[in-house]
Amino acid sequence: MKPFCFADGQIIPTEKAIIHPMDLSFIRGYGIFDFFRTVNFQALFLDNYLDRFLASAEKTFLPLEYSRAELKAVIQELIEKNHLKEGGIRMVLSGGISPNHFSPAKGKLFIFAESLIFPAQEKYEKGIKLLSLEYVRPIAEIKTTNYALAVWDSMRWKDADAEDVLYHLNGHVSESSRSNFFIVKDGVISTPDAHILKGITRKHIIELAGDVKIRPISMQEVLNADEAFITSTTKVLLPVTQIDEHKIGNGKPGQVSLGLLDKFKALEKGICY
Structure with a gap:
């Protein structure tokens, strides 16, 4: 502070x-x-x-x-x-x-x-793991201070070598505890439409990508995706290469994800320098 x-x-x-x-x-x-x-x-x-x-x-x-x-x-x-x-x-x-x-x-x-510390560069190069968690945040569209479940659940993340969680309910995913979630399949980018906070980084990634499908996404679609990533203010865009013990795509950050990260960095540089 x-x-x-x-x-x-x-x-x-x-x-x-x-x-x-x-x-x-x-x-x-x-x-x-x-x-x-x-x-x-x-x-x-x-x-x-x-x-x-x-x-x-x-x-x-x-x-x-x-x-x-x-x-x-x-x-x-x-x-x-x-x-x-x-x-x-x-x-x-x-x-x-x-x-x-x-x-x-x-x-x-x-x-x-x-002060602000970004995730280690290794996480951008190798991707991260998320743990699935059956939950939907109350009044998810509002950025409230109520993170009780995530704070409590975070005690298991380190042992599982996970970065965060992926919330899901009734077979559909919503968001991570502090990030929005995207998948890529056959070059098409999709992101959940409900039970989410509409992140500012999410907004700009959608604009940069140009054609993102905002729709319900099933957990099965996530597991079958070619790529996945999360977006947030402090992480910008982190590739997701594993959900629980399931590898996403080939288990490496994908070209669509990394390309969007480069576009966002260029946007930020153009605004602030």
Whole structure:
């Protein structure tokens, strides 16, 4: 965590940021957040992330007293004050202190600046393994702070040499715990259409690919895919070469996946340099 954050309406030393222990974020796990990267001192795709954060606040009935312009000004000041050339910005809106300890209330807005570590290069070169998990995130279209199941389940990932999970229910897949999911079959790219967070990296990968099928995807299709990959802010695009003990395609990152990763890097460079 970087030295300065935004809390209580001002930029303060990060260690001085506080929240009441009866806030719904603590006692009910109710709150929202968003996270984006800075590249060359610029917030990457900032308007897209603010669109989602503002929509999440509205959908979760959490008052947000800052305009888009005010949020942008705070974020830019934090980037400069923390000298955050390459890093991350985390916005958190808590559930608030509720009179009945249950209903959404007026929460606190925090904006933190963070260091960022990308996955090891080896994972891009060899691909990663996901573990299947029967689950659908509640209100998946909103980026809530409720990651309880994934945090609990993550204790088994290391032993299984897995990067993350792939959620599925009733025979259809949705997403990873912190990423969107894609498959490639016969050159056609597909991604799930339901029970997902509409990721910002997902959005730009779809635009770069040009013809992505957004539709229900069965687990059997995943296992028969030529390629698979996940996308997220912090991973960008990671090839998936194994689900449980099943090899995807030839067990190596595919040309479609790697080509899209190169296109995304070129897009990022064109925006921020």
